[in-house]
Amino acid sequence: MPRMPPISQWLRGPAHLFLRRDDERIYAAVRIAFAAVALLNLIFLWPDRHVFFSDSGMMDPDVVAARADPVYLSIFAFARSDAAVTCCLLVTALALVMLIAGIGARLAAFWVLVWHISYHARAPLAMTGWDMVLRSFSFLVLVSPVGKCWTLPALLRAGGKMIPALVPRYGLILMRLQVVVIYWQSVLARFANPDPYWGNGEFMSYFMLSHHARWPGRWVLEYGGILTFTTYAVQIAEVAIPVLLWVKRTRRWGMLLGLALHAGISVFARDLWLFFLAMMMTYPAFLRAEDVEGIARGMRRFVTRGPAGGSEPE
Amino acid sequence: MNDENVAGDLPVKGRLRSVLLLVFCCWHAVFLVISVVPQRTGQEDRISAPMNLYGMLAAGSQWWKMFETIPLLHSLGARIEIEDGAGGRTSVGSVLPGFVPYPKPEISRQYILLHRLLLSSSSPSHLEAYLRRVDDQLAALRGPAASGHWSLVIDAEYSRTLIYSRRDGELYVFATRSFTPANPGGAAP
Structure with a gap:
């Protein structure tokens, strides 16, 4: 009877995948990008905070709690008044600034996760695609190594000359997987819930006439061919981007294609630029050590020469 | 190893x-x-x-249905029309708290909320609760006589089928619905 392989052999593959070490600055890039976009999202939520989250707003808290599946978990179950909601947003803004700066980053990331769970639970009808992207990354940022590089204390202490540590890359792998799910499920959902307009190529024409469109008008009717091509091209791009991003040799092409796709959506659609930023925020997870080294070199050059890139004094 | x-x-x-x-x-x-x-x-x-x-x-929910459904809606507007007792009607905004006007141009998040609240069949209890809140807050603002004597009016423009739009150049068709606590399903006025 063949001998069962020892448990170490079973662990070798996952251990290699998740626990191999990588440059901690990749995590720092994700942390900073995530917190910056989440802070922007918070700033744009601010004027409507009472509309969405307070007891006097649009959504009845009892109905929201009763319809929560499987349970209602939200700090807004306790912070119900206008003033309490304002306080929650202010504390979250502080946590996001701390996360950007890398000060008390783990605690800040925990509060940011609580914030995302809470506002999703309190205002489920007002959630957008970029909220979901931020929500999924808030957990992954929390469980990932924080590191000391690219934090404000490290910058102040070592003047940016700190040697980056090597840390396990499990958080990056999970983030990359999350990005694959976002793109591929979007495509597969169109097959699971068939929509003839994606199939026959008319989706983009309708999109350009819809409330999403920045420039709706009769011109859409004259460019049916181009828009049909764009409908199919978008779907091919959504399938290709995660693969290109993940493969080391093609990651920059993936970033370029993703940038083109999401920037295109942002240009032709109204008020979806936060979705563009939220998706771009996920791309640093695909950076490699040489990429962050290049970023660090560029930042050092920027600091020593100034933004105009002028020559050093003679 | x-x-x-x-x-x-x-x-x-x-x-x-x-x-x-x-x-x-x-x-x-x-x-x-x-x-x-x-x-x-x-x-x-x-x-x-x-x-x-x-x-x-x-x-999170892991339900990534980006633009899965065809976006047929071109514009959306909402207001609350109150009967003034003399056969006339006055309008206030539909956004709570404070009966603030529905923003134009639209803010994505407010559009999504209104769309799901009013036009999506998956959230009737949210709509009923919203209509009850409007009634309560109107009564508090304008006195008990205002209760029940108002309606939420939705003006929407939908894209026509492309084949018809190409034929006559008309892009949209206009539709109005009104909702009251007694009729949360909505009806054409």
Whole structure:
């Protein structure tokens, strides 16, 4: 009877995948990008905070709690008044600034996760695609190594000359997987819930006439061919981007294609630029050590020469 | 590689901690990989409660239906029309608190909320609760006589089928619906 392989052999593959070490600055890039976009999202939520989250707003808290599946978990179950909601947003803004700066980053990331769970639970009808992207990354940022590089204390202490540590890359792998799910499920959902307009190529024409469109008008009717091509091209791009991003040799092409796709959506659609930023925020997870080294070199050059890139004094 | 080497190779401190971390990573990765397969619309509640709870805490809903449905709506407007007792009607905004006008140009989040609240059949209880709140807040603002004597009026423009638009150049068709606490399903006025 063949001998069962020892448990170490079973662990070798996952251990290699998740626990191999990588440059901690990749995590720092994700942390900073995530917190910056989440802070922007918070700033744009601010004027409507009472509309969405307070007891006097649009959504009845009892109905929201009763319809929560499987349970209602939200700090807004306790912070119900206008003033309490304002306080929650202010504390979250502080946590996001701390996360950007890398000060008390783990605690800040925990509060940011609580914030995302809470506002999703309190205002489920007002959630957008970029909220979901931020929500999924808030957990992954929390469980990932924080590191000391690219934090404000490290910058102040070592003047940016700190040697980056090597840390396990499990958080990056999970983030990359999350990005694959976002793109591929979007495509597969169109097959699971068939929509003839994606199939026959008319989706983009309708999109350009819809409330999403920045420039709706009769011109859409004259460019049916181009828009049909764009409908199919978008779907091919959504399938290709995660693969290109993940493969080391093609990651920059993936970033370029993703940038083109999401920037295109942002240009032709109204008020979806936060979705563009939220998706771009996920791309640093695909950076490699040489990429962050290049970023660090560029930042050092920027600091020593100034933004105009002028020559050093003679 | 033997068991000792696995522990020795792991970059996080402590063998047990490393194994637990590895188990979590494998579990979350499997959860994500399974999530690639989309749910069919209307079958979202088929996920088991523990998985749902894990998703809620750790990953969000994982339902990425970006532009899955055709965006047929071109414009949306909402206002509350109050009977003034002399046969006339006055209008106030539909956004609570404060009966603020629905923003134009639209803010994505407010549009999504209004669309799901009013025109999506999956949230009738939210709509009924919203109509009750409007009634309560109107009564508080304008006195008990205002209660029940108002309606929420929605003006919407929908894109016509492309083939017809190409024929006559008309892009949109206009539709109005009104909702009251007594008639939360809405009706054409």
